[in-house]
Amino acid sequence: MDSFALRLIAPYGVIFEGQVEQVTATSPVGEFGVLAQHVDFLSALVACPLVVKLPGTGYRYYAVPSGLAEVKNGKMTILVPQATPAEEIDVEQAGAEVDDLRQKLHSLEPGGEEHAEVERALALAQARWRAAQSITPRV
């Protein structure tokens, strides 16, 4: 499979830079994948697990809260406020966080500022949990 250049950048530095075969992320309209020779495009990202397929058989997984992904002249740049590698996430802790936030969200009136804030936190917690699950061996 053809590869293309990817740069994943957060305010405190470049998190990933190198050749990749595929990138999968989620925009406000749904999940999308980028392969080599993708048309120039710009997309917003919502909280999601960002999956990077490396040349060969390797994968990298990151949890991102939001971002912008651009493909231009065959190169992809993703800007995110932060990106947590799946290896740094405790899957059980992330799962417990999802449950807590889900309960908290149910107890709040929709439409309020706090409700929106908890909704955002829940989306990120779910992204973290899904990213961590991706690298957890199934028993």
Add this chain to the structure above:
Amino acid sequence: MKLVSSAKLRRARELMERASAYVGAAVEMAGTLPKALFEPFAPRADAQPRVLIIVVSSDRGLCGAYNANLMRLVENKERELRARGVEPLFFPVGRRALDHLRRARATIVDQRINVTPRLATPELARELAQRVLTQYNGGEIREAAIAYNVFRSMFSQQPTYRELIPVERSAQGETGGSAEPYYLLEPAQEELAPLVVRFYLEAEIFAALLDAETGEHAARMMAMDAATSNAGEMIERLTLEMNRVRQGTITRELMDIVGGAEALRESQGGA
């Protein structure tokens, strides 16, 4: 203090270098996007003739002319804006700017002081960008800008006034943007534009905060270096003065002893 500033400066420079990829990519992205993307961000026709100016100074002094030069630039800009019939609103970041603007009876809409341990954080940049966007979208201001010191070198910090919004003037000023909407956009343009603008503003403000923080540590380090060297010279001068006075006292005492001995000898010889 020189050593402390030196360590802080090293960390700030490292961070500035690491953040340059993010800032560069965000600014480049905003600068080359289709012009049409920014149409919803043109100044509102009914917007108040006001400019929100974020002024980034230090909290503490002992950093040479770092704050004085910046405040001079802000004062000049304020006069210029008033001559154009535009009212400047200030958002000082740092105690020195707040104190100066209070003394000058400027209109202060909000402030952030004692920002520790770091001034340049993505969180503060996000908060300031949000403030700018809320006021701009609400028609409370027509423009927004940030005044800060650009870190040029250890010896030079350049006071700078940078327009943040309207975006098509700041982000696309140099590149002119792209006339052709060749991008595939997801989601649609009207939903995507606010996000791109927010990222762009956050990156610009973060870059300004990084410059200001690095410049402050450099200015303080140089000021402390000059103070150490001045103190060394003063110690040398005072030691010389002390030795001169001591020598004078010794000489005077010797003269007194010699004079006393002479007088005694004379009185004994006379008897």
